[in-house]
Amino acid sequence: MATIDDVARTAGVSTSTVSYVLSGKRPISAPTRARVERAIEKLGYRPHAGARALASARTNVIALMAPLRVGVSVPVIMQFVAGVVTRARDFDHDVLLLTQDDVSGLDRVTGGSMVDALVMMDIEADDPRVPLVAAAKQPTVLIGLPQDPEGLSCVDLDFEAAGRLAVRHLAHAGHTDVALIGSPPEVLRRHTSYAERMMRGLRDQARSSGVTVKVEACDSSPAGAATAVDALLSTAPDTTGIVVHNEGALPHVLARLAERGLVVGSDMSVVAVCPRDVALSQRIPMTSIDLPAEDIGKVAVDMVMARLEGEQPSETRLLAPVLTERDSSAPGPAADVG
Amino acid sequence: MATIDDVARTAGVSTSTVSYVLSGKRPISAPTRARVERAIEKLGYRPHAGARALASARTNVIALMAPLRVGVSVPVIMQFVAGVVTRARDFDHDVLLLTQDDVSGLDRVTGGSMVDALVMMDIEADDPRVPLVAAAKQPTVLIGLPQDPEGLSCVDLDFEAAGRLAVRHLAHAGHTDVALIGSPPEVLRRHTSYAERMMRGLRDQARSSGVTVKVEACDSSPAGAATAVDALLSTAPDTTGIVVHNEGALPHVLARLAERGLVVGSDMSVVAVCPRDVALSQRIPMTSIDLPAEDIGKVAVDMVMARLEGEQPSETRLLAPVLTERDSSAPGPAADVG
DNA sequence: CTAGCGTGTTGAACCGCTTCGACGATCCGG
DNA sequence: CCGGATCGTCGAAGCGGTTCAACACGCTAG
Numbered sequence: 214m215a216t217i218d219d220v221a222r223t224a225g226v227s228t229s230t231v232s233y234v235l236s237g238k239r240p241i242s243a244p245t246r247a248r249v250e251r252a253i254e255k256l257g258y259r260p261h262a263g264a265r266a267l268a269s270a271r272t273n274v275i276a277l278m279a280p281l282r283v284g285v286s287v288p289v290i291m292q293f294v295a296g297v298v299t300r301a302r303d304f305d306h307d308v309l310l311l312t313q314d315d316v317s318g319l320d321r322v323t324g325g326s327m328v329d330a331l332v333m334m335d336i337e338a339d340d341p342r343v344p345l346v347a348a349a350k351q352p353t354v355l356i357g358l359p360q361d362p363e364g365l366s367c368v369d370l371d372f373e374a375a376g377r378l379a380v381r382h383l384a385h386a387g388h389t390d391v392a393l394i395g396s397p398p399e400v401l402r403r404h405t406s407y408a409e410r411m412m413r414g415l416r417d418q419a420r421s422s423g424v425t426v427k428v429e430a431c432d433s434s435p436a437g438a439a440t441a442v443d444a445l446l447s448t449a450p451d452t453t454g455i456v457v458h459n460e461g462a463l464p465h466v467l468a469r470l471a472e473r474g475l476v477v478g479s480d481m482s483v484v485a486v487c488p489r490d491v492a493l494s495q496r497i498p499m500t501s502i503d504l505p506a507e508d509i510g511k512v513a514v515d516m517v518m519a520r521l522e523g524e525q526p527s528e529t530r531l532l533a534p535v536l537t538e539r540d541s542s543a544p545g546p547a548a549d550v551g
Numbered sequence: 552m553a554t555i556d557d558v559a560r561t562a563g564v565s566t567s568t569v570s571y572v573l574s575g576k577r578p579i580s581a582p583t584r585a586r587v588e589r590a591i592e593k594l595g596y597r598p599h600a601g602a603r604a605l606a607s608a609r610t611n612v613i614a615l616m617a618p619l620r621v622g623v624s625v626p627v628i629m630q631f632v633a634g635v636v637t638r639a640r641d642f643d644h645d646v647l648l649l650t651q652d653d654v655s656g657l658d659r660v661t662g663g664s665m666v667d668a669l670v671m672m673d674i675e676a677d678d679p680r681v682p683l684v685a686a687a688k689q690p691t692v693l694i695g696l697p698q699d700p701e702g703l704s705c706v707d708l709d710f711e712a713a714g715r716l717a718v719r720h721l722a723h724a725g726h727t728d729v730a731l732i733g734s735p736p737e738v739l740r741r742h743t744s745y746a747e748r749m750m751r752g753l754r755d756q757a758r759s760s761g762v763t764v765k766v767e768a769c770d771s772s773p774a775g776a777a778t779a780v781d782a783l784l785s786t787a788p789d790t791t792g793i794v795v796h797n798e799g800a801l802p803h804v805l806a807r808l809a810e811r812g813l814v815v816g817s818d819m820s821v822v823a824v825c826p827r828d829v830a831l832s833q834r835i836p837m838t839s840i841d842l843p844a845e846d847i848g849k850v851a852v853d854m855v856m857a858r859l860e861g862e863q864p865s866e867t868r869l870l871a872p873v874l875t876e877r878d879s880s881a882p883g884p885a886a887d888v889g
Numbered sequence: 890c891t892a893g894c895g896t897g898t899t900g901a902a903c904c905g906c907t908t909c910g911a912c913g914a915t916c917c918g919g
Numbered sequence: 920c921c922g923g924a925t926c927g928t929c930g931a932a933g934c935g936g937t938t939c940a941a942c943a944c945g946c947t948a949g
Binding site: 565605 | 898899904
């Protein structure tokens with residue numbers, strides 16, 4: 214491998230000049246720059262990342278901690294990851310992938326100066342990782358909202374607003390008895406904040422719209438979905454509007470409703486909270502509130518980079534939910550006929 | 552951040568001694584080791600990754616190039632990734648995540664000495680990345696089989712054997728007209744090798760088992776699945792056994808069969824080629840050939856590490872397929888009644 | 890008693906790059 | 920014609936480790 218000294222020698226300049234050509238931190242005359250660039254080209258020179266990190270205290274790598282296991286919906290994770298990786302490249306950074314359960318990884322990458330910054334997904338209310346990264350010298354942004362952000366930046370969909378939006382949509386359409394089919398019980402038990410925020414928004418809006426709202430936890434399996442649907446239909450038989458906030462369970466919920474003889478889009482209105490493509494790949498195109506996972510990932514990177522550059526203070530950004538009406542929702546019993 | 556010199560000073564030894572305590576490459580007496588370890592503990596010392604990489608020419612990072620976009624099934628990708636990341640940790644390595652389309656990333660991480668080795672997923676027959684990594688100084692293992700491995704290591708499920716196994720299973724059960732519902736047309740068009748190997752196995756075994764086999768490409772959408780099922784049922788109405796090698800389409804294929812009044816598990820036998828959990832989360836538990844994505848990821852890391860250590864030659868390993876009988880397959884028309 | 894050995898430790902060179910202070914050259918205004 | 924900017928380039932000092940040759944020490948064997 215050619216080194217910067219090789220380049221300097223074949224270009225007939227000093228190594229610092231080569232360095233300045235590369236970084237642009239000092240003006241270099243056009244002819245000199247050209248000579249250096251030609252040498253780089255000729256030798257196929259690539260700066261050594263380690264040497265660079267050592268000398269500059271910058272690695273151009275960010276860490277992304279993602280839940281590679283069960284629980285959260287896999288396509289959503291992938292979209293976050295894709296968003297983070299592609300946006301990181303726009304900032305000339307690469308991504309080091311850590312798994313959620315590898316808590317010691319935080320220390321490793323942080324203390325070992327392996328990364329310039331961190332992005333962490335799937336934050337829980339009382340997440341043990343939060344104090345760790347809060348103490349790190351690298352800026353961090355959380356995807357999700359912990360109880361106490363401790364000066365860290367956060368991004369997420371505004372699930373509370375999403376809950377309100379969903380109920381408002383259904384109420385406007387004339388539904389008076391609505392329900393949430395939500396996250397698996399274990400997710401709720403962990404006090405994952407998005408689930409709780411969603412429920413809060415739902416209930417708030419239900420109160421002010423004067424509709425009832427029943428909440429069912431729901432395992433993502435076919436059986437879990439069936440159980441939830443059955444439970445709902447027996448304890449709240451007047452339900453005509455359902456918000457499904459569980460992509461994994463969504464197809465099975467729809468299947469169960471069908472089995473029970475309910476036609477989604479006329480007998481029963483369903484609003485899904487999930488990524489666009491999931492909404493579109495169901496048996497019928499779903500009315501849905503988009504979960505813009507890829508965008509959130511990108512915003513996370515934007516925020517972390519901003520903190521890396523200037524001295525932006527930490528902030529938390531909640532993205533406004535957008536509801537797109539498709540074929541799974543229809544007017545309800547209380548709709549003005551006309 | 553404490554440096555190795557700080558540790559040496561507070562332990563009252565030289566820096567090289569600290570280094571040897573850390574690496575174990577020279578014997579250190581128990582008392583000295585203890586003093587050093589106490590100092591490390593006390594200062595919260597972490598070796599600087601960049602400095603280490605510079606001095607030792609080892610980064611303890613491997614690159615993983617994964618298709619973060621459409622095409623291949625998302626859960627499968629996640630499982631590969633999970634396997635690679637967790638196994639890499641066993642070797643004290645971290646994972647740098649590259650996207651499939653970022654071909655220049657290969658050069659970057661390779662030439663910049665950012666990683667010790669590479670793992671690449673979703674290899675196509677005539678993959679442009681193969682010559683690039685073949686020229687790199689880092690060992691690489693491919694998940695999938697290119698036309699010409701050029702001395703690179705490869706791992707994959709033995710799809711040809713899987714094809715044979717699936718047909719053999721159906722033929723044994725008395726099916727005489729079988730079909731494949733396979734990858735989306737664009738995947739086939741790219742000559743993705745697993746799809747072609749699967750078809751080859753299928754056809755071989757069909758010939759020797761004396762059954763007919765019809766092949767349908769299949770888009771992963773509900774509509775695509777419906778189209779494929781309809782086409783199959785009209786051009787080969789006698790089909791009683793289907794192999795589905797497309798996890799995304801699987802639920803929709805099953806849905807379409809149901810809509811057409813066919814009961815999977817009696818009227819129609821279906822063998823899925825997909826990860827276990829996908830097979831189990833369909834409307835009924837599917838007879839399936841497991842796609843052990845996580846294992847493959849782990850094996851990939853094992854292989855790449857072996858090459859990093861000793862001077863193992865490159866090899867290609869094809870994992871033997873395992874068929875698990877569940878509820879979606881049943882005896883066919885030619886079965887011995889008894 | 891000494892030559893020779895193994896064990897444990899050390900000093901110093903080096904890995905490849907960034908960056909700071911300095912310096913020569915060119916250009917300006919006075 | 921001179922003093923002071925401005926511009927472009929350079930030399931050298933780190934950055935924080937690893938590793939090699941060398942050495943001090945206590946042993947054993949001769």
